[in-house]
Amino acid sequence: MQFDSEQYHMVKEALSERGNLLKIAPHLSYPLPIMLPVYKWYLLPYYYAGIKAYDLVSGRQLLRWSYVISKTKALELFPMLKKEKLVGAIVYYDGQHNDARMNIALAFTAIRMGANIANHCTVTDFIHENIEINSSDGKTETKKIIRGVKCLDRYRNKEFIIRAKCVVNATGPYTDEIRQLDDPATPKICQPSAGVHIVLPDYYSPTNMGLLDPNTSDGRVIFFLPWQKHTMAG
Structure with a gap:
């Protein structure tokens, strides 16, 4: 077992972001206890040590301390669990967040602050402008910069133009699609x-x-989470 510094920093960043969401949007974010069933005695201290390490890494962002529950209590909570060889479970706390409502809240907040919002629109092309800049050797060079975008309103099926001094690509998994719209030769930087x-x-x-x-027959992790008066599984 080796210490992975990149994974550590990623977890720390995720915990910090979790804390921020719980602070700025308590109506959309909340702590959620999650149960980890254990089917072998020797795995109980192994998982417990890992979960406790997660608690310690949380630092000030810790929601609540993890704990161990009995087989009987675990089956009371999730009766569909396989009873054979179940020795108990570990409960740890993580955050649950309604990202769809958060996006709507961000849009409404932006409108209140004077922004114009265009929903259900697709960027089809960029608007470029050539400007003259002075290089370090004193020569004048021409550089092409982005000064706006062409958009397609998918409701009305009409195109319109948005001009701006700065265009921000905040499209998540579609980052490379937008980057290559400007330059098809641009290498990809995102792996969805x-x-x-x-x-x-x-x-x-x-x-x-x-x-x-985490101990399914095919080696993949499965979860069941309460969500909007239903259960989300994946």
Whole structure:
């Protein structure tokens, strides 16, 4: 087992972001206990040590300390668990956040601050402008810069232009698509990942507890989380 500094810094950054969301949007973010079932005795201290390390890394951002529960309590919370060889479970705390409502809240906040919002629009091209700049050797060079975008209103199927001094590419998994729209030869810098989530009836999980099982038959992690009076599985 080796210490991965990149993973450590990524976890620290995620914990910091979790703390920020809980602070600035408490109506959309909240702590959620998650249960980790354990089916072998020797894995109990192994998982417990890992979860406690997660607690310690959280530092001031710690929500609540993790703890161990019995087999009986685990089955009370999740009766669909496989009973054979279940020895108990570990409960740790993480954050749950409604990102869809957060995006809407950000849009409304921007409008209140004087911004213009264009939803359901697609950037189809960039508007460029050539400017003269002085290089370090005293020569004058021509540089092409972005001064706006051409957009397609998908409701009305009409194109319009937005001009700006600065254009920010904040498109998440579509970052490279936008970058290559400006220059097709631009190398990709983003590696998106995909997952499948399904929404189940609420009786698949209690209203105040999630389930994470890292020890499935095919080696993948499965989770059941309470979400909007339903259960989200993935």
